Amino acid sequence: MISEKRRKIERSKRLSERVAFGIFRVMSLLVVGILFVILGFLVIKGFSVISWDFITKMPEDGMTKGGIYPAIIGTLYLIAGSMLFSFPIGVLSGIYINEYASNGWVVKFIRLMTNNLAGIPSIVFGLFGMSLFVNTLGFGDSIIAGSLTLGLMTLPVVIRTTEEALKSVDNSFRHGSYALGASKLQTIRRVTLPIAYPNIITGLILSIGRVSGETAPILFTVAAYFLPRLPHGIFDQVMALPYHLYVLATSGTNIEESRPMAYGTALVLIMIVLFLNLMANALRRYFSKKVKMN
């Protein structure tokens, strides 16, 4: 009698486990499937649009024909500009937090502020960039205003990855260097940074990925609706890929006819971003293996 009851309980236990795990498995496949649905959809719709002309020509006929060359170049300018600003400062900041700031409330405060900065919505960065760089400093809608806004937004990414990278350097390296009579600065330059360097680069790549896809911060600081020429300098406006996609998708002169262009632009943009993310991933894996082997 008792064993019969036990068996029943055991069976229901096993059944509920199987059902629950089955549901989890299906849901996980669903979530992973989303990426492939989006990617597959854009590839199917956009692949026929992409050609050499598409990426090297100016847009024509109210953006229904031609290419997206100026938008690609514009995005490259913004990547370069924002990284010139945020990468050095971010790395220096990461070094300060991990190597110099004596533990305590200073580090806690800086970390809190970095997290807060990371949590601020991108449109608020757009407002801020417009108010400070475009209006107060008088840069106007320009590459420099857009780059500074984007740079500020990616600072937390650079700082965090630098911090993580430095933290993963074993203290025995630092102690060894000190034991040989090196100063703190020498140790950081000759020992700590070279070891942490690959992981810092992943941070750089990730922030480039972020910069190339952001739209809201550049809406009012740099992006041009339609500008079929290359910029003349850092105080000039540019087109940018994400904003161009937004324009093509929602407010072009002829939305139906510019749809193929939108699919093409979306595919180019997602390929750039995914490539950068995959590269960062691969780098991280490659170097984590190498460090382990040492």
Next chain:
Amino acid sequence: MTKPFHKKLLEKIVEGILALSGSITSLAVLLIVIFLFKEGLGLFKRSPVAEGYVLAVNKNNPVNRIDSKVVKRIFDQEITNWKSITGKNDTIITFRLDNLNSYYSDEKIGANLENLSVCISSLVDSISGIIAFVPQKNITNDFKGKLVKPENVSAGEFFLGKEWYPTAEPSAQFGVLPLLLGTLWVSLGAILLSLPLGLAVAIYMAEVANPRIRNIFKPIIELLAGIPSVIYGFFGLVVIVPLIQSIFNLPVGETALAGSIILAIMALPTIITIAEDSIRTTPRSMKEASLALGASRWQTIYRIVIPYSISGITAAAILGIGRAVGETMAVLMVTGNAAVIPHSFLQPVRTIPATIAAELGESSQGGPHYQALFILGCILFILTLIINLTVEYISSRNKLAKR
């Protein structure tokens, strides 16, 4: 052994530079606060009447000040008698420059509007129930009417107002309630969709899946986080919006539901990563004790693992909401952007970030509309700040408790 002086100096200089860079994020947050509020707060010190225009009434009219909401209702013909707003019993006659020709012929006004000021003055003088919305420059010293001042935009009106017509004339309406509710609806819908899904995936990856599958799934979910929001918006616009339109048989597919679905997908990576990390912190000894008592793996998960990591899961949910509240482009593209208080998920709504993105380009710098949008930015900033600090608090308490 002492170091030479110039080397010491160099080290000090480098340390100074590093400290300076270390403070950059704090400085940035501070600057953002200062500039948002500097641009925005001027709104509460000004009248909502379009710049360069005034409201004038007959000089015998006892009304001196009019609420901006009332101004709108007068010009919408909803209030038609001065009696209902503490005036005399007299029918309200509204006047804008567009109606000029029904009172005066073109010759009388003059080809270049040279007699405009005189015309307006005599018109306001002759009609006792008139309220005229006219340019300031046409009010001369011998104007025979009386100017009425609308009340300044008040904070109460801003936060509790139900109407957002930032470019309405004669008096703009800055009621932020529909936008705030729109944001909350869309975000809550998103979290309702993505929390069960994200939690299931997090449990699967942390407790159920074998490492090989996990090593494939994890980078894919990270890639999902890297996709730009404008791509999600575009995908929503061309796939999800038409789908919703045909399934629910709606006139337009751009609805709160479309926004919630897209935001749910975008919040998934955040929720999964944080929830998984927190589930992983469950001590092995606790799980093994449960299994040793005869509990199944599933029983262990929902009786031991989930209760143990509940604060981390809460943090994941809150951060997911934070992500959804601040998202701009995707929402702008799929929710239809109608600034009305939402009643169902199948209606178009408009969120705060989408409003800023859509309207800032059209507003003139320093005008009331521009300032109102910066106030919206402040609201957004404060919302996300609260969310971040809450998460920070939960996770720091967590660390203390688990030590």
